[in-house]
Amino acid sequence: MDKTRSALRFKQVSTQELPNWCGGCGDFNILFALKGAVAELDIPLENVVLVSGIGCGSKTPHFIKTYGFEGLHGRILPVATGVKLANKDLTVIAIGGDGDGYGIGAGHLFHTLRRNFDMTYIVQNNAVYGLTKGQTSPTSEKGFKSNSTPSGALEDATNPMVLGITTGATYVARGYAYDVDHLKKLIIGAVEHKGFSLLDVFQPCTTYNKIQTVAWYKQHLKKLEDDTSFDSKNKQEALKRAMQWGETIWYGKFYQERKSTYEEGLPQIAKASLLNQMRENQNIDISPLMNKFK
Amino acid sequence: MNRKINDFTWKIAGVAGDGILSAGLHMFAKTALRSGLYVFSNAEYPSLIRGGHNHLDVRVNEKEVHSHSKFVDLLVALNQDSIDYHIHKISENGGIVYDLDQPKIDMEYVKKKHINLYYIPLLKLATECGGKIMRNTVAIGASFGLLDFDVDILDSVIKDTFGKKGEVVVENNIKAARAGYDYAKEHFSTFGFKLEKRVRKNTVFLSGNEAITAGAIKAGCKFYSAYPMTPASSILSSMASQEKNYNIVVKHTEDEISAINMAIGASYAGVRSMTGTSGGGFALMVEGFGLASITETPLVVVEAQRPGPGTGMATHTGQADLRFIMHASTDEAPRIIIAPGDIDECFYETIHAFNLADKYQMAVVILTDKYLGESYMTTHEFNQSLVKIDRGKLLTDEQALKENDYRRYKVTADGVSSRTVPGQKNGQHVASSYEHDEYGFEREEEIIRMAMHDKRFRKLDQVKLELKEPELVGEKNADITIIGWGSTKGPVFEAIKLLKEKGLKANYLQIKYLIPFHTEKITKIMKEAKLTVCIEGNKLGQLAGVIKEQNGMDVNYKILKYDGRPFAPEDIAKIVESILQHKAEKIIVLNGYQEAHKTSDLKDIKNINFSKMITPQN
Numbered sequence: 001m002d003k004t005r006s007a008l009r010f011k012q013v014s015t016q017e018l019p020n021w022c023g024g025c026g027d028f029n030i031l032f033a034l035k036g037a038v039a040e041l042d043i044p045l046e047n048v049v050l051v052s053g054i055g056c057g058s059k060t061p062h063f064i065k066t067y068g069f070e071g072l073h074g075r076i077l078p079v080a081t082g083v084k085l086a087n088k089d090l091t092v093i094a095i096g097g098d099g100d101g102y103g104i105g106a107g108h109l110f111h112t113l114r115r116n117f118d119m120t121y122i123v124q125n126n127a128v129y130g131l132t133k134g135q136t137s138p139t140s141e142k143g144f145k146s147n148s149t150p151s152g153a154l155e156d157a158t159n160p161m162v163l164g165i166t167t168g169a170t171y172v173a174r175g176y177a178y179d180v181d182h183l184k185k186l187i188i189g190a191v192e193h194k195g196f197s198l199l200d201v202f203q204p205c206t207t208y209n210k211i212q213t214v215a216w217y218k219q220h221l222k223k224l225e226d227d228t229s230f231d232s233k234n235k236q237e238a239l240k241r242a243m244q245w246g247e248t249i250w251y252g253k254f255y256q257e258r259k260s261t262y263e264e265g266l267p268q269i270a271k272a273s274l275l276n277q278m279r280e281n282q283n284i285d286i287s288p289l290m291n292k293f294k
Numbered sequence: 295m296n297r298k299i300n301d302f303t304w305k306i307a308g309v310a311g312d313g314i315l316s317a318g319l320h321m322f323a324k325t326a327l328r329s330g331l332y333v334f335s336n337a338e339y340p341s342l343i344r345g346g347h348n349h350l351d352v353r354v355n356e357k358e359v360h361s362h363s364k365f366v367d368l369l370v371a372l373n374q375d376s377i378d379y380h381i382h383k384i385s386e387n388g389g390i391v392y393d394l395d396q397p398k399i400d401m402e403y404v405k406k407k408h409i410n411l412y413y414i415p416l417l418k419l420a421t422e423c424g425g426k427i428m429r430n431t432v433a434i435g436a437s438f439g440l441l442d443f444d445v446d447i448l449d450s451v452i453k454d455t456f457g458k459k460g461e462v463v464v465e466n467n468i469k470a471a472r473a474g475y476d477y478a479k480e481h482f483s484t485f486g487f488k489l490e491k492r493v494r495k496n497t498v499f500l501s502g503n504e505a506i507t508a509g510a511i512k513a514g515c516k517f518y519s520a521y522p523m524t525p526a527s528s529i530l531s532s533m534a535s536q537e538k539n540y541n542i543v544v545k546h547t548e549d550e551i552s553a554i555n556m557a558i559g560a561s562y563a564g565v566r567s568m569t570g571t572s573g574g575g576f577a578l579m580v581e582g583f584g585l586a587s588i589t590e591t592p593l594v595v596v597e598a599q600r601p602g603p604g605t606g607m608a609t610h611t612g613q614a615d616l617r618f619i620m621h622a623s624t625d626e627a628p629r630i631i632i633a634p635g636d637i638d639e640c641f642y643e644t645i646h647a648f649n650l651a652d653k654y655q656m657a658v659v660i661l662t663d664k665y666l667g668e669s670y671m672t673t674h675e676f677n678q679s680l681v682k683i684d685r686g687k688l689l690t691d692e693q694a695l696k697e698n699d700y701r702r703y704k705v706t707a708d709g710v711s712s713r714t715v716p717g718q719k720n721g722q723h724v725a726s727s728y729e730h731d732e733y734g735f736e737r738e739e740e741i742i743r744m745a746m747h748d749k750r751f752r753k754l755d756q757v758k759l760e761l762k763e764p765e766l767v768g769e770k771n772a773d774i775t776i777i778g779w780g781s782t783k784g785p786v787f788e789a790i791k792l793l794k795e796k797g798l799k800a801n802y803l804q805i806k807y808l809i810p811f812h813t814e815k816i817t818k819i820m821k822e823a824k825l826t827v828c829i830e831g832n833k834l835g836q837l838a839g840v841i842k843e844q845n846g847m848d849v850n851y852k853i854l855k856y857d858g859r860p861f862a863p864e865d866i867a868k869i870v871e872s873i874l875q876h877k878a879e880k881i882i883v884l885n886g887y888q889e890a891h892k893t894s895d896l897k898d899i900k901n902i903n904f905s906k907m908i909t910p911q912n
Contacts (some may be wrong), residue, residue, distance in 0.1 A: 015735075017735055044719070045722060046716065046717055046718060046719045046720070046721065046722055047716070047717055048716075049563070049716045051559070054727070059736070061724045062724055062726075062735055062736065065722055066722060067716040067721075067722050067723065067724075068722075068723070068724035068725070068726075068734075069559070069562055069589070069724070069725045069726075070724055070725070070726040070727055070728065070736075071555065071558075071559075071585060071589075071727055072555070072581055072582065072585050072727055075551060075552075075555040075582065075585075077552075078547070078551070078552040078553075078555035078556040078559065079555050079556070079558060079559035079562070080559060081545075081552075081556050081559060082517065082519070082555065082556035082557060082558060082559020082560035082561070082562070082563065082567070083559040083560065083562060083563040083716065084559075085517060085543050085545065085556075085560055086516070086517055086543075086559070086560035086561075086563035086564065086565035086567070087563045087564065087565070087715075087716060087717060089717065090563065090716050090717060107548055107549065107552075108548065108551075108552055110548075111547075111548040111552075266543060267538060268537060268538060268541040268542065268543055269541070269543065274516040274517060274541070274542075274543060274560075274565045275516075275563060275564045275565050275715070275717070277516065277541055278514055278516055278564070278565055278566065282514055282683045283683070284511060284512055284514060284540065285678065286508055286511055286512045286540075286676075286678065287678075288539065289507075289508055289511060289536060289539070289540075290498055290508065290675060290676070293498040293499055293500040293504065294327075294328075294497075294498055294499075
């Protein structure tokens with residue numbers, strides 16, 4: 001898409017609502033990148049569904065003129081799955097925070113990764129609970145002090161990239177909210193990828209996370225795309241980079257493979273989506289089924 | 295000897311893994327069905343894969359039969375326990391088929407009731423025909439021999455039942471059935487019961503859960519998500535078995551939270567969706583249930599009750615989730631609750647539920663239980679031409695296109711707003727679990743909150759106008775009106791017949807719709823009744839409580855049961871009779887423990903004072 005058209009579309013993408021996130025919050029940048037990606041992707045807005053949960057970042061669907069579903073805390077992926085299975089022709093983008101996805105919704109994440117639906121899951125990961133005012137999250141560093149763990153968290157932080165690569169996601173990437181252009185490209189890549197994309201996005205929480213700050217990210221982050229020796233088709237190598245957590249923390253696209261999707265395993269929807277089949281035939285003859293009961 | 299024709303209950307009992315269900319259902323019941331007779335069949339089994347005590351009843355009648363009977367006319371006892379547990383329920387001139395060498399049998403009772411003892415070497419005959427596993431088939435053949443029943447139809451049923459397992463299995467089973475049949479004919483003289491063929495009308499034989507499946511498919515349900523939980527699991531498996539025949543996506547999810555949220559997602563995207571579970575699973579669904587309410591997403595939920603709390607008794611029945619389903623969700627969330635009473639209602643009310651869900655954009659619960667969901671009954675084939683699909687205010691693409699300021703949650707007089715689904719241009723909106731304005735945007739202003747809460751509730755007023763009011767069934771000037779809901783319908787029907795035989799007049803008020811509640815009509819009926827008795831499968835008398843809450847009226851009597859077993863019509867009749875003779879307490883708690891177990895199992899608790907409990911004796 002040429003730049004003028006994409007700029008025009010960017011304007012059309014916005015609703016009348018304005019976010020009220022804290023100044024410097026990464027959610028602004030993620031929203032900006034997402035709008036840019038949606039504008040650039042040549043998909044009619046009505047064919048995009050943003051499914052979110054509860055959290056600061058989960059308010060995102062209010063600001064983009066696609067269809068949106070802001071569900072319950074932790075239940076983003078089941079709703080997104082239902083939408084996708086009902087109408088496979090839609091572009092489904094799930095979006096929510098680390099507490100929502102890796103905490104309360106972790107059970108759904110694990111199983112959704114195994115299924116490889118053709119959808120994108122963006123996790124706004126600020127390693128803290130923002131909306132409930134600063135509790136420890138599953139991605140908070142061990143020892144993280146907050147009002148829920150005043151003596152420091154005793155749990156290890158989870159590593160979503162390792163989980164994604166080992167559990168079945170076929171596009172696994174980490175973005176950084178302060179590298180907006182790169183993030184936009186990752187979102188476009190994730191949406192265009194045929195299969196389940198897990199896109200974890202580092203973002204500072206300027207109010208509640210005093211550890212993983214902009215300065216901290218600047219000090220640790222290295223971009224995979226800058227390392228020409230790295231091959232995102234190599235699962236072992238991807239895993240190695242994903243596990244690296246210290247002086248250097250990698251971001252960018254870790255892993256991508258083409259594997260048959262869950263929907264492709266359903267002959268019921270091979271020819272038409274469930275929605276279209278419903279619209280075409282509302283008078284279903286159940287005589288063959290009734291014959292079983294004779 | 296006068297033989298009783300076409301009025302008969304057969305029971306087969308043994309340990310789990312004996313193949314009792316397949317034997318009874320597929321062979322005995324289907325043969326009776328295809329012979330033009332009416333059948334009701336239900337099984338009692340523990341939550342085990344092997345062992346424990348299982349028994350299956352097949353009640354056969356010339357005319358429609360709505361429930362099981364408390365009594366057994368022919369018991370096939372596959373082990374000693376089966377004799378011990380059920381001998382005292384065998385009727386006059388009944389019989390026991392067994393193959394134990396030294397059975398312990400209460401001979402005094404046998405003599406008193408003129409019970410016939412039929413020793414048939416089931417295991418030996420089965421082995422001769424090709425395998426021990428066919429012991430049930432021999433038993434069925436033998437039962438047919440005693441009943442002088444047509445064994446040719448059995449052959450065709452065997453072919454259907456075992457066809458997939460290959461010709462040898464089919465032939466061996468036919469041989470086994472014949473061996474049992476011949477043995478019985480050769481060794482025993484006339485049994486007091488007989489089954490005769492009749493001209494078959496357009497009948498089908500299916501369970502409540504299968505009728506719900508058929509109804510859902512007919513209604514155009516394209517998405518079913520669930521986690522297995524007895525007694526709703528067979529909806530999951532029967533929906534899944536039809537997945538490719540009717541292009542439905544069935545998703546066995548990681549848990550019930552996922553199941554309800556997935557169904558909501560699919561429905562939001564425009565596809566008729568359903569989920570199903572029992573009480574424990576519904577407990578996990580509660581937050582999602584509220585989500586459907588606030589996002590005004592159509593949803594059909596089947597809740598097949600079993601005793602609880604917690605895991606409770608997985609494979610048994612009860613009606614104690616009424617209050618739970620009425621109030622589940624945070625805050626106050628409108629919903630529709632339908633409690634079908636029989637197999638026909640399971641079918642038609644499921645279709646109705648989908649129409650109501652679409653029309654009023656809210657969750658509809660189909661509240662059943664194990665007895666209704668897993669019992670099989672002969673009924674007349676459903677009339678598909680009666681079925682109409684109504685998707686309510688769902689906009690067409692053209693209608694959506696004309697919108698230039700679309701408000702998904704527009705405040706309307708009837709509370710229902712027009713609805714668009716993803717893919718429709720100009721219909722974009724956010725469906726939010728937060729309180730929201732007409733567009734769907736999150737709002738916390740008092741006036742918006744109240745307008746939206748009121749709008750959602752206004753829909754229920756419309757629903758109430760649309761739903762058919764409850765009506766009295768049976769004698770007009772009855773001495774007593776029996777009030778009930780759900781699966782008690784069948785046993786109450788049969789009880790009313792028994793009462794009539796004794797010259798007692800009872801009628802029946804079935805409350806099929808629990809929310810919205812037809813308070814005015816129910817009050818009118820209760821005021822006109824000479825006496826009222828409310829019958830339900832719980833300890834606290836939940837429906838009686840709801841009635842009191844709605845119209846301030848007490849029912850005169852309550853018959854309650856919470857032992858996990860269904861009401862038997864004979865027990866209901868007996869208690870209603872004692873009420874009419876002014877001999878009953880106001881609250882009558884029924885329990886069947888003396889029948890269901892060897893008393894020795896109960897030595898520790900038999901001395902407990904079950905206050906006000908009644909165990910009707912034969």
